[in-house]
Amino acid sequence: MNRRVVVTGLGVVSPNGLGVPAFLEAIRNGVTGIRYVPQYEALKFNCQVAGIPQFEWDILKNYVSEVTFHGLQGQAIAYGLMAAVDAWKDAGHVAAGEEALWDAGCVFGSSVAGVETVKRIFNRVDAGEARKLGSRVVEQFMNSGITAYISGKLGLGNRVIANSAACATGTQAVLMGYEYIHQGLAKRMLVGSSEHVDQYIFGAFDSMRILSRKHNNVPEKASRPMSATAGGFVPGSGAGALVLEDLEYALQRKAKIYAELLGGACNSGGQRKGGSMTAPAAPGVIRCITDALDNARVKPADLDLISGHLTATAADTLEIQNWCLALDRNGRNFPLINSLKSMIGHSLSAAGSIEAVGAVLQIKHQFVHPNINLEDPNGEILKLIDLSRMPVERVDTPINIVAKANFGFGDVNACLIFSKYNQHG
Amino acid sequence: MDRREILEELKRVLEPYTENKELLRNINEQTDLVKDLKINSSNLVDVIIDAEAKYNIEIDFDSSEKMISVGSCIDVISDKINK
Numbered sequence: 001m002n003r004r005v006v007v008t009g010l011g012v013v014s015p016n017g018l019g020v021p022a023f024l025e026a027i028r029n030g031v032t033g034i035r036y037v038p039q040y041e042a043l044k045f046n047c048q049v050a051g052i053p054q055f056e057w058d059i060l061k062n063y064v065s066e067v068t069f070h071g072l073q074g075q076a077i078a079y080g081l082m083a084a085v086d087a088w089k090d091a092g093h094v095a096a097g098e099e100a101l102w103d104a105g106c107v108f109g110s111s112v113a114g115v116e117t118v119k120r121i122f123n124r125v126d127a128g129e130a131r132k133l134g135s136r137v138v139e140q141f142m143n144s145g146i147t148a149y150i151s152g153k154l155g156l157g158n159r160v161i162a163n164s165a166a167c168a169t170g171t172q173a174v175l176m177g178y179e180y181i182h183q184g185l186a187k188r189m190l191v192g193s194s195e196h197v198d199q200y201i202f203g204a205f206d207s208m209r210i211l212s213r214k215h216n217n218v219p220e221k222a223s224r225p226m227s228a229t230a231g232g233f234v235p236g237s238g239a240g241a242l243v244l245e246d247l248e249y250a251l252q253r254k255a256k257i258y259a260e261l262l263g264g265a266c267n268s269g270g271q272r273k274g275g276s277m278t279a280p281a282a283p284g285v286i287r288c289i290t291d292a293l294d295n296a297r298v299k300p301a302d303l304d305l306i307s308g309h310l311t312a313t314a315a316d317t318l319e320i321q322n323w324c325l326a327l328d329r330n331g332r333n334f335p336l337i338n339s340l341k342s343m344i345g346h347s348l349s350a351a352g353s354i355e356a357v358g359a360v361l362q363i364k365h366q367f368v369h370p371n372i373n374l375e376d377p378n379g380e381i382l383k384l385i386d387l388s389r390m391p392v393e394r395v396d397t398p399i400n401i402v403a404k405a406n407f408g409f410g411d412v413n414a415c416l417i418f419s420k421y422n423q424h425g
Numbered sequence: 426m427d428r429r430e431i432l433e434e435l436k437r438v439l440e441p442y443t444e445n446k447e448l449l450r451n452i453n454e455q456t457d458l459v460k461d462l463k464i465n466s467s468n469l470v471d472v473i474i475d476a477e478a479k480y481n482i483e484i485d486f487d488s489s490e491k492m493i494s495v496g497s498c499i500d501v502i503s504d505k506i507n508k
Contacts (some may be wrong), residue, residue, distance in 0.1 A: 070441040071471065134474050135467040 005181045006250050006421055007258040007349055009091025009243030011083035011192070012357045013210075015051030015236050015344040018059075019086060024361050026343065027392055030171040030370040032220040033344045043199060047211035049219040050197065051236025051345030054077065060077055064153065071136035074114030079239035079350070080146040080152065080194030082278060084108065088154055091243035092255055098154020103187035105158030107176045108147045108194065108241070109169035111349040115198045131384070146194055158186040165399040166201055166408030167309065168238060169193045170352025175264040177244045182263075187249045192241035195350035202235050207313060210236065223312055223346075224340035224373040226320075226381055226390055230312040236345030242360065253359075257421045259363040262296035262401075264416040275411040280317070282383030283320050288413035289326035290404065295419035300327035303335045305368055307359045307404040310339035311346045315378045319407070325382050332383040336395065336402075342372045356416060359404045361418050368395040426506060428454075431499045438475050442468040454496030474496075480506055 004311035010020050015033025018022030026033070033051045040048040047170040053080065061069055063081050073080070085108070088095075092105075112118075117140040124133050139145055144162040151160045159180065165172045170193035177189030197205075205211055212232040250257060269275035269284025275382070277296040293300060306323060310316050340355045347354060362368060374392050381390075405415040436449050442464045443449055449462070458472070471487045473489045474475075475500070483506035484492075492498045 065444055067465070067468070068443050132474055132477075135470045160496055 002023050003182050003184055003262045004247035004425065005178050005244050006247050007242050007360050007394050008087070008245045008250050008255045009087040009093070009104040010089060010258065010357050010360060011272065012354055013055060013079040013083050013239045014354055018053060018055060018082060020090065020357070020361070023357070024365065026155045027340065027358055027361065027369040028307060028367060030343060030372045030394070032372065034219045034238070036216065036219045039199065040202065042247055043203065045203060046209070046213040047206055047232065047234065049212065049222045049234055050202065050217040050237070051347060053238050055079065061226055071134070072140070073116050074140045074145060075116065075196035075198070076110050076194045077146050077149055077239060079116060079196065079237065080108055080110070080192070081149050083192055083194070083241035084190055085275070086155060086237060087192070087241035087243050091245070092253070093188065093243065095153065096157070100155050100157030102157040102190055104156045104190065105180065105186045106147050106151050106156050107163055107173040107195050108150060108162045108192050108392065109163040109165070109173045109349055110143070110146055110194050111164060111166065111169065112145045112201065113281050114195065115200060117141045117212065131151040132237045137359050150190065154188065159330045160382045164349065165412045165414070166410055167346070167348055167351055168408040168412045168414040169349035170354070171187030171404060171406045171416055172355060172413035173353065174242060174244070174261070175266050175414055176263050178264065181244055181246050182424045187246045189244045190241060191244055192239060192353040193349045194239035195348045196237045197235040197348065203226050205235060210314065221373055225308070225310040225312040226316050226371065226378055227312070227374050228376040230316060230363050230378065232313055233311040233341065234345035236347035238296040238344070238347050238350045238354055240350060240355070240357040242353065242356060259360045260419045260421045261415045262298060262419050263292065264414065265295055266289035266414040267291065268413065269411040271411045277411070278409055280407040280413060282318070282412055285319070285407060286326040286415050288415050289323065289403070292403065292415035292417050298417050300329060303327065303401050303403055304399045305402045306335050306337040307355050308337050308339050308404060309406045317378060320381050330363060330384055332386040332388065334389045336368050336389055337385070338371050338391065338392060340369065342374065345418045354406070355406070356404050357403045359418050363399050363402055363418055366396065366399055368397060368399065370394050406425070426503070428499050428503065431502055432495060434479065435495060435498055435502070438472060438479060439464065442472060452495050454499065456493065457465040457493060458495070476502060482506060
């Protein structure tokens with residue numbers, strides 16, 4: 001079938017902006033969403049800063065009925081629902097009436113289900129009060145809770161899937177949606193991911209000693225991808241959502257088109273050849289990037305911008321080395337590269353979709369967002385690529401093709417290739 | 426507490442689970458929770474849990490199965506309160 005796939009709607013809940021207009025303004029201007037969290041100091045965490053969306057819980061009343069609102073407590077569900085419904089509306093689509101929308105599906109991922117709900121279950125059950133849990137906890141602890149709320153709200157009737165692939169979750173969700181439309185299995189797919197890093201998940205990462213700990217008193221400086229002082233990542237929360245659509249379907253209804261999704265790839269390094277539970281194997285990463293370009297029929301030389309995974313750990317240098325090898329480009333010839341995590345931290349499963357929304361916005365508005373906190377670029381990275389390739393100020397320049405990649409625990413990789421929409425393909 | 430008072434309080438217990446609040450205005454003992462108030466049947470569990478907390482009573486499974494209409498809810502609640 002080989003259908004072309006375009007992006008027609010966006011939604012985002014980001015630590016530096018709620019909704020697409022605020023988020024666009026923030027990434028254009030390098031606005032941080034990282035804040036000090038007093039509770040984390042009280043809990044004796046090494047890292048006491050986080051990317052937390054300024055999300056007022058009552059916003060949800062615009063998205064669900066009063067009865068549904070009563071008893072809803074999952075933050076990840078709330079973020080995902082807002083981003084997804086916003087994207088659907090942004091695309092000009094409406095919710096189903098009595099009949100489900102059989103041509104529209106959803107792939108939406110997360111790392112964990114509603115942690116708040118799980119905690120409530122533990123407390124009640126352990127106290128011998130299971131009978132007091134009520135009817136609303138199962139739907140919020142199941143991994144498919146977010147997709148269940150989204151598909152119910154909008155009446156989506158095609159395949160509805162909750163995926164999970166650690167930090168590659170969001171990118172993978174976008175790719176899965178792309179593949180279904182590309183193969184002619186759906187006309188519209190609402191794709192994305194959501195994450196709420198609460199103190200328990202945060203604590204587990206803190207214990208691994210991979211989080212930023214030297215900038216607790218200057219939170220806006222704490223997330224420093226590609227810098228010499230990158231000392232670990234800053235956990236973040238949020239959600240990103242994209243409406244993917246069959247090009248012909250979008251043209252027929254005269255939809256606004258943000259960008260085309262040319263293709264992508266998703267694989268695993270198999271935890272072999274340097275790959276492990278926590279480290280990506282170079283052969284897997286390189287293959288994922290080259291497969292994505294092949295799938296999208298894009299030559300490495302045509303890539304204008306890389307939206308990297310780049311979390312601000314020692315892995316940043318390895319990532320750039322892998323890009324250099326995969327593209328056979330380095331020094332001044334390397335594409336521009338940036339990391340949204342410098343502004344919002346690393347929102348695990350949500351990272352891929354929020355960054356994909358960012359990538360699409362950079363194509364639509366023809367700019368490259370700055371890498372903030374890159375006053376001191378890592379010397380090892382400078383041996384690979386030229387300083388000019390890592391902009392610290394916004395660059396207003398023609399952006400035609402962007403690669404968006406993420407690499408996750410378990411040695412999973414995903415890479416998307418977006419392009420400016422051109423009617424001739 | 427008489428049946429009239431329990432009914433008034435029951436309205437507040439049912440309120441969060443009733444989408445159309447107008448329907449609550451004229452409830453009487455014959456009002457069916459699912460058919461008339463359009464309460465999702467899975468939420469009847471929550472109504473029972475909330476009623477237990479409100480009246481500090483325990484409603485066992487057999488009693489809760491009888492709670493279909495406003496009148497039968499009042500039967501069960503007044504029975505438990507007066508025990």
